[in-house]
Each structure stands twice: as structure tokens, then as C-alpha cells.
Amino acid sequence: MNPPITVYGAYWCPDCRRSKRFLSEHQMAYTWVDIEQDQQAQAYVEKLNNGKRIIPTIVFEEDGDFLVEPSNAQLAQKLGLAARDPHDFHDVTIIGAGPAGLASAIYLARDGFNVMVIDEGALGGQAATTERLDNYPGFPDGIGGGDWAQRTVAQARRFGVEFLQAQTVTGLRGQKHSRWVKTGDGYEYGSCAVLIATGADYRRLGVEGEEDFIGAGVHFCSTCDGPFYKGKDVAVVGGGNSAVEEAIGLLRFAESVTMLVRGDHLKASKVAIDNIMSEERIAIRYNTTVTRLTGDNKLETVWVKNTASGAEETLTPDGLFVFIGQQPNTGFLRESGLWLNDYGFILTGHHLEHRPDWPVNNGRRGVLETSVSGVFAAGDVRVGSTKQVASAAGEGATAALLIREHLNNS
């Protein structure tokens, strides 16, 4: 534990922010006092500065010494530290460059914070792999996912966002005023706050032909791709709540839906099952697994097997929607202390506070704040997210505003 340090400043002061970042970077615990919220502190700062209100004023309790508007080099000298590469430490580290991470980076960098985004894959996330984004506001004719990603990354770069690409985040640890993100090459990047926006992968069937026809007859999202099947016949794979709800949702577009259920019953809530049983345009085939998918340039034939009789059969729906769950990208959080739900999605805000085991003295959490203070989550990786590009970007923007508040108050 280093001797107590108190930073007197105000939330709008960039030099205060820089000094706090420097202390965090060097893992120096400090107490932050906003003099606009504390009359006594304001008077104290004026007394130290011969009647002038100069911030930041940083007081070192051990020897009673203080520094006024110090440069990083002066702070380093006072603390007996060698200055480190400033690019190793940021105000905010964002893990994941999908719509949530990119939107947040744009907001934060435009606000003057220095931001680094780390991604193991292509910038743009799942959205970049989407053939056509038809439901993102502002593009009346739709936009290719790759094109959308390029534009959004260019916008982020314009505001000075740094990108660390092709690096997988493997761990996250926290200290009082800093968070440390570890990458696959063993390096650690520090920051005052972290946003986790690593998304979730749709579980795949893992059968021959599936990869070839994604976006060309094989789909994982009815809100995204259902409208392409107006008046057509589609099949849905899955028998859980999401499959049942999506099957009902698809009836807004499709003429008929055939559900392909592996077991001999649906594993959905009673309400959902009651709803589906009253739908004449939905047929359910139990004990049915998909074995392969074939076609020329698009899906034409779905090969299925009856697990009870062993009989094989072919079906020819216009489209196949796979709803067998999602796998959040949260494996790297195993030892982070973050609370996840049973499926591995990150709990934030009221999802935490409503848990009976949430300690009362842990206090309130912002709507996108995780169980670890200073660590936020947005987009598909979060419990309760709606798995859309527009909502992920919206959560990213909201997270940025919450992070700004957190940084200004810590």
C-alpha cells in the first residue's frame, strides 16, 4: 500500500484526468475529491495556493508535500517512478470491436478520453459478416455489413481511437483505480475502466453444408432475416423457448413454419407451448435431427433423420432458421470476479441487484455496470440484450456515458 495521496480537482478538468490516469497507470491508490462538491476541500485548496483555486492540487499525506498542476514527469519524480510508455495505459480499454464496442469508442474518444479497442478478429464483429443490414437506421436501401464496419471504424479512427488487432483477451484483473486486460501474448494493458463487448456466437448445428449456406438459406436471427421469407415456407431447428418464440415470430412473414425438434417434446415455457399449439400454420416434427445441408449456390435440401426409427428423409423449405442457443464470449472472465448467469452471459445493473445473493453493501450498479466497479458490459454478451446491431450500438453509447460518469467520479 503506497502512502495516502489525495487529488483535489473538478470533473471537467483535463489535467486532473491526466494526473489520475498517471497514478492509476502506476498502480498508486489515491482519493479523489471534487472541490465543486465540497466547500471545505475548496477552501483547503485555496489555502494551499495562497488564495488561488488551482487544480489539480495533489497532496501527499506522508510528508505533507503537495504538487500543483504537475506534469507526469514531476509526478513520476515525486513518486520515485520511471515514466512508462503512455500508450500502455488508457482511460478506457474496450474488448471487442463489434457495434457495441465501436459505438462506445466513438462516444468516449470524441469526449476526449483516450481509448484502446482490442479485437481478436475482424473489426466490425458479427455485423461485418452480415451480407446485408436492412434494419439499421439511416440506410434506406440497406447496407452491406462489411461496408458498415469500414465506415464505423473510419469514424472511430477520426476521433483517435487506437486499435489492437489480432489479439485475444485471455484475462481481466482489477486494482483499486485500475483494470488490467491480459492478451494471448502475455502482455497486460491497463486502464481506468473497461468495457466488455465481446458478443455471443450463435450455436451452430455443426453439419456438412452449414457454413456454405449461412446467409444463403441458413439463418440465426428471425428479426434480421425473417422479412426475406414473406409468403414462403421455412423450417426452424430447436425446441427451447427461443426456437418456439422465433417460430411464432416468423409467422409474421412466412406462410408456414415446420419445427425440427431433436427430442420428443418441447423444452419451452407452458405459455410458449400453449401459444404454438394453437397455431395452425406451425407443424412440429419430434425426434428429428438435421444431418446435412445441400444445394447449389443456396440451400436447397435439408437432410433429416428420425432418431426413433432411424429413417432418413429430405425436406425442401425455402429457408432454415437455427435457434439452438448462443454461446457468449466470456471464457476469459473465469477468474475476473464478474458475475455471469448460468449460460455465461454477463449480469449488469438490475439483473445483479435482483439476485438474492447480491450483497446489500455492494450497493447499486449502473444499468450496464457489472459486479466489478469500473467494468461495464454492452451488446450481445450481456444478459437481457436484444441481439441486434442497432441495440448493440445503442448500448455502446449508453455505456460510454456511464463510463464518463465513472471516470469523473473516481
Ligand SMILES: Cc1cc2nc3c(=O)[nH]c(=O)nc-3n(C[C@H](O)[C@H](O)[C@H](O)COP(=O)(O)OP(=O)(O)OC[C@H]3O[C@@H](n4cnc5c(N)ncnc54)[C@H](O)[C@@H]3O)c2cc1C
Ligand atoms: C449472420 C448474421 C446476420 C445478422 N444480421 C443482422 C441484421 O440484419 N440486423 C441486425 O440488427 N443484427 C444482425 N445480426 C446480429 C448482430 O450482428 C449482433 O447482434 C451484433 O453484431 C452484436 O454486436 P456486439 O458488439 O454486441 O458483438 P459482436 O458483433 O459479436 O462483436 C464482438 C467482437 O468481440 C470480439 N471478441 C470476442 N471475444 C474476444 C476476445 N476474447 N478477445 C478479443 N476480441 C474478442 C469478436 O472478434 C467480435 O469482433 C446478425 C448476426 C449474424 C451472425
